[in-house]
Amino acid sequence: MDRWQTIIEPFRIKSVEPIRMTSVEERQAWLEAAGHNLFNLHATDVLVDLLTDSGTGAMSAEQWAGIQRGDESYAGSPSWYRFLESVQALFPFKHVIPTHQGRAAERILFSVVGGPGTVIPSNTHFDTTRANVEFTGAEAVDLVIPEGREPSTIHPFKGNMDTDALDAFIRERGVEAVPLVMVTVTNNSGGGQPVSMANLRAVREVCDRHGLPLFLDACRFAENAWFIKQREDGYADADIGDIVREMASLADGMTMSAKKDGIANIGGWLAMNDDAWAEQARNLEILTEGFPTYGGLAGRDLEAIAQGLREVIEDDYLRYRIRSTAYLGEALVASGIPCVQPIGGHAVYLDAAALLPHIPPLQYPGQALACALYREGGIRGCEIGTVMFGQHPDGTESAASMELVRLAIPRRVYTQSHIDYVIEVIRWVAERAGELRGMRIVEQPPALRHFTARFEPIV
Ligand SMILES: Cc1ncc(COP(=O)(O)O)c(C=O)c1O
Numbered sequence: 001m002d003r004w005q006t007i008i009e010p011f012r013i014k015s016v017e018p019i020r021m022t023s024v025e026e027r028q029a030w031l032e033a034a035g036h037n038l039f040n041l042h043a044t045d046v047l048v049d050l051l052t053d054s055g056t057g058a059m060s061a062e063q064w065a066g067i068q069r070g071d072e073s074y075a076g077s078p079s080w081y082r083f084l085e086s087v088q089a090l091f092p093f094k095h096v097i098p099t100h101q102g103r104a105a106e107r108i109l110f111s112v113v114g115g116p117g118t119v120i121p122s123n124t125h126f127d128t129t130r131a132n133v134e135f136t137g138a139e140a141v142d143l144v145i146p147e148g149r150e151p152s153t154i155h156p157f158k159g160n161m162d163t164d165a166l167d168a169f170i171r172e173r174g175v176e177a178v179p180l181v182m183v184t185v186t187n188n189s190g191g192g193q194p195v196s197m198a199n200l201r202a203v204r205e206v207c208d209r210h211g212l213p214l215f216l217d218a219c220r221f222a223e224n225a226w227f228i229k230q231r232e233d234g235y236a237d238a239d240i241g242d243i244v245r246e247m248a249s250l251a252d253g254m255t256m257s258a259k260k261d262g263i264a265n266i267g268g269w270l271a272m273n274d275d276a277w278a279e280q281a282r283n284l285e286i287l288t289e290g291f292p293t294y295g296g297l298a299g300r301d302l303e304a305i306a307q308g309l310r311e312v313i314e315d316d317y318l319r320y321r322i323r324s325t326a327y328l329g330e331a332l333v334a335s336g337i338p339c340v341q342p343i344g345g346h347a348v349y350l351d352a353a354a355l356l357p358h359i360p361p362l363q364y365p366g367q368a369l370a371c372a373l374y375r376e377g378g379i380r381g382c383e384i385g386t387v388m389f390g391q392h393p394d395g396t397e398s399a400a401s402m403e404l405v406r407l408a409i410p411r412r413v414y415t416q417s418h419i420d421y422v423i424e425v426i427r428w429v430a431e432r433a434g435e436l437r438g439m440r441i442v443e444q445p446p447a448l449r450h451f452t453a454r455f456e457p458i459v
Contacts, residue, residue, distance in 0.1 A: 007323040010316040011412060014061070019047055027375050035454025036371050036439060038380050047378030048418050050407040053346045055101075055259035055266055057411030060311055063263070063304045070300025075291050079299035079306075086306040090241060090313070091218070091248040091256075093271035095278035099289050100296030102219060102257025105270035106132040108289075109215070109255055112280045113179035114138035121169055122182040122217070123148070123161040124190045127388055129182070129217060129255075131448050134393055143169060148190045149401050151340045151351045156231040157196040158342075159187030159224075167206045175210045184217040185224040185247065189384060191404070192220070192325075192344020194227035197235070197246060204250045213252035213274065219260040221247065223345030226318040240313040253277075260346070263308035263411050267301050321345070324419065325409050331423045337430045346408055350426070352385065353403035355433050361386045361399030363438025363458060369429070370405045371457075372436055377425030381407045387441075388450045395446075 022045060034040035043049060049056070059067075071077040080098070087096050099105045106129050114120065114136035123144045125133065133140040143165045147155040161183055170178055183203055187193045207214045225243040229235045235243060248254070253272030258264045270285075272278055282292050289296040297305075311317060322345055329343030338354035352365040359365040366383035373379045385403035392398070407422070429436075437457050444453040 007320050007327075009324075009412070009415060010320050011060070020044060022047065022378055024375060027378055031371060031375055035443070036367070036456065037450075037452070037454060038370055038374055038382070039451050040454075041374070041380065045378075046374070046380045048414065048422055049380050050347075050409065050422070051380045051382050053260060053408040053410050054257065055264070056413065057259075057263045057265070057308075058413050059263065059265070059304060060307070060412075062311070063307045066303030066307045067300040070298060070303045072299045075293050077293060077299045077302070079302040080293040082306040083302035086309040087269060087271065090221070090244045090309060091254060091271055092245070093248070093253055094273045095271060095275075095281075097270040097278070097281055097285055097292060098295030098297055098302065099268045099270060099285070101259060101266060102217075102255055102268040103128040103132060104289055104296060105255040105257075105268050107135075108281050108284045109253075109270055110136045110138060111284055112277050117177060118179050119173055119177050120180065120182055121166055121178065123159055123184055123195065124187050125182070126184060126188050126217065126219075127448065127450070129184070134447075141169065144187065144190050148187065148193060151191070151349070151354065151402055151404070152338065154341055156194075156342070157199060157227070158193035159185065159190055159195040160199040161195070161203050163199070163202045163206050166203065167209070170206070170210050170212070175212065178210070178212055180213045180215050180252075181207050182215050182217055183251075184219070186220045186227070186345050188219065188346075189389075191340035191349045192223075192347045193340075193342075194224045194231070194345065196232050197228050197243070197250075198232065200247060200250045213272075214250065215272070216247065216251045216254040217256075218247075218254045219257045220346055221256075222261040222312040222318060223322065225313070226322050227345065230322075240315065240318065244313065258305040258308065261309075261312045262305040263312055264301060264304040267297050267305045269295070321411065324416070327416070328407065328409070328419050328422060332426055335423075335427050335430070337426060340402075340404065348407045348409075349384065350381070350405040350407065351402070352383075352405050355430060356403075356436055358434065359436065359438040361390070361403060362397065363440065364403075364455070365438065366403045366405050367439045367455060368436050368457070369433075371439070371455075372429050373405070373425060376429050377421070379407070379422055379425055381405045383450060387453065391444070391447070391449050393447070
């Protein structure tokens with residue numbers, strides 16, 4: 001036990017951005033203008049923005065110094081080499097292909113390995129990953145352990161892949177239909193839940209049995225490594241960098257959004273050991289991202305990522321990061337508010353299905369709850385439920401396995417008093433949950449509808 005209970009933010013603030021205070025009436029009007037889709041709001045009309053932890057982190061003084069140092073040479077910039085060194089220090093894959101963000105890495109990877117007749121198993125595909133798999137005509141399949149689909153079941157590594165199901169699945173579909181296996185660390189769509197080293201090893205064994213490559217969707221690799229250090233036997237004294245390298249050693253490649261554990265505002269990469277795939281990937285990258293030593297990023301972005309990767313594996317940072325997310329979640333659980341448990345790394349997930357049992361899945365309880373949190377307290381979260389996952393490529397719709405509202409915590413941005421305010425607002429809304437009504441969709445695109453669909457409340 002530490003001597004002090006309070007985990008202080010391990011930084012001082014030297015630059016601030018004002019937050020404009022707003023009223024319930026103003027927010028109600030903005031909500032209507034936005035078609036009850038929180039992605040349509042002006043960010044300046046939000047008090048505490050927990051929409052995403054992606055690209056929203058605060059950069060350190062050293063990262064800003066890197067931004068000044070950024071070299072914008074088209075090819076072979078020293079910023080590229082600093083980026084490459086930082087990436088390979090943690091993920092020593094032979095080929096590193098920079099991209100403007102994670103989904104570009106996904107698009108390139110699945111354009112190379114996917115296509116009609118192929119299927120990509122994962123613990124849980126994130127929405128952009130699933131969409132990029134399906135866009136090529138391939139199928140995306142989620143094989144998380146059963147506990148990973150039960151919001152209130154406590155399990156230390158709820159992001160784990162069900163390796164028996166994976167093995168059976170590969171046998172059933174035939175190995176030739178499966179170009180690779182993917183594991184998302186931490187499992188964002190399943191509640192920010194970690195994957196254990198033992199599970200990664202077991203997935204590796206299944207892959208070896210079938211001669212298949214394993215790729216990590218490594219967006220939150222450092223948070224995952226911290227959970228391994230805290231929860232898995234044999235890792236308590238391990239260095240976070242070493243844990244990350246061990247995770248990488250079990251894989252053949254990765255996709256990455258540096259907007260998460262790169263603590264950068266933009267960027268990502270695709271990495272792998274396979275020469276033939278890498279060559280195809282680089283050709284695709286040149287087509288849409290840019291030359292392979294910048295890949296859609298400015299030299300200054302490469303510098304910010306290079307430095308962010310050094311900071312994200314520091315114990316002081318990770319202890320604060322994981323503890324401050326748990327602080328929000330534990331306060332809500334103590335108030336009887338249903339949340340995915342245990343609390344994940346980057347976000348707290350409210351269980352809207354449990355809180356609003358009177359709203360059926362196809363009336364989007366998560367969307368109703370997210371809108372209520374904005375209207376009452378100016379807090380912007382994100383529905384992760386039937387709005388995000390219920391729409392199928394053939395135009396049909398079905399209920400998602402969970403109805404969640406994700407409150408994602410941007411890295412190093414909000415202080416404990418912001419979070420105390422969030423707790424107060426959620427308690428207020430939860431006490432009046434019975435008054436909330438469902439929503440109907442009045443406009444939607446054919447895929448990834450959560451970004452642009454418009455809703456109206458059902459009266
Ligand atoms: C697990 C996971 N994979 C992939 C992505 C896509 O990354 P990007 O937003 O940089 O395209 C995200 C983004 O939220 C994610 O959480």
